[in-house]
Amino acid sequence: xxxxxxxxxxxxxxxxALLLLSGALVALLGSIGLARMPDVYMRLHGPTKASTLGVGxxxxxxxxxxxxxxxxxxxxxxxxxxxxxxxxxVSAHMMARAALHRRVACREGTHGEPWDEMDRLPGYxxxxxxxxxxx
Amino acid sequence: xxxxxxxxxxxxxxxxxxxxxxxxxRGPDIVDRILGLDTLNVNAIAVIVxxxxxxxxxxxxxxxxxxxxxxxxxxxxxxxxxxxxxVIE
Numbered sequence: 001x002x003x004x005x006x007x008x009x010x011x012x013x014x015x016x017a018l019l020l021l022s023g024a025l026v027a028l029l030g031s032i033g034l035a036r037m038p039d040v041y042m043r044l045h046g047p048t049k050a051s052t053l054g055v056g057x058x059x060x061x062x063x064x065x066x067x068x069x070x071x072x073x074x075x076x077x078x079x080x081x082x083x084x085x086x087x088x089x090v091s092a093h094m095m096a097r098a099a100l101h102r103r104v105a106c107r108e109g110t111h112g113e114p115w116d117e118m119d120r121l122p123g124y125x126x127x128x129x130x131x132x133x134x135x
Numbered sequence: 136x137x138x139x140x141x142x143x144x145x146x147x148x149x150x151x152x153x154x155x156x157x158x159x160x161r162g163p164d165i166v167d168r169i170l171g172l173d174t175l176n177v178n179a180i181a182v183i184v185x186x187x188x189x190x191x192x193x194x195x196x197x198x199x200x201x202x203x204x205x206x207x208x209x210x211x212x213x214x215x216x217x218x219x220x221x222v223i224e
Binding site for chain 2: 010032054088
């Protein structure tokens with residue numbers, strides 16, 4: 001399975017190992033943030049930033065691993081990386097907007113309400129005032 | 136060195152998959168569940184890529200690409216349903 005990895009030079013092997021390990025640690029950090037943070041708006045911070053970086057580092061290590069001497073760099077890996085980096089902010093933005101629209105309760109001690117800024121947008125307050133009784 | 140690090144990285148990613156599953160099952164609001172599912176998708180891509188390195192074949196990267204596409208589309212569809220009340224207007 002992995003017996004022929006001796007063909008790699010040592011520094012490249014160490015670089016791949018470092019990328020894989022740091023990527024896994026960063027992704028685990030993001031998931032711990034997802035599981036431990038107190039409310040939705042804080043929970044959005046963990047995975048949407050850290051997990052993208054962690055999976056990006058893992059994909060970079062995999063690209064080096066396959067690019068040097070094994071099967072050659074495959075197009076799928078580049079596509080996955082580009083697609084992941086392009087869509088992660090979009091989905092995070094849409095989830096944050098859904099949370100603001102539903103007026104999900106935030107932690108006690110928050111200064112102001114998270115959706116105050118959204119109500120100040122022109123034309124938004126009327127359209128979402130029907131969801132006031134969901135609080 | 137990669138051969139020793141690879142199981143550790145797989146174990147760490149599996150741990151983060153379990154944490155995402157915890158948030159997916161428990162999340163107080165529906166947005167928490169969507170966020171947990173989206174993070175589960177992103178971490179599953181990394182697990183598949185690590186499995187590809189472990190098996191030394193890039194065949195299963197097709198599955199990772201499919202999960203990336205479908206995960207994004209489903210997240211957008213669910214949040215759009217929450218905000219607009221309809222997916223396709």
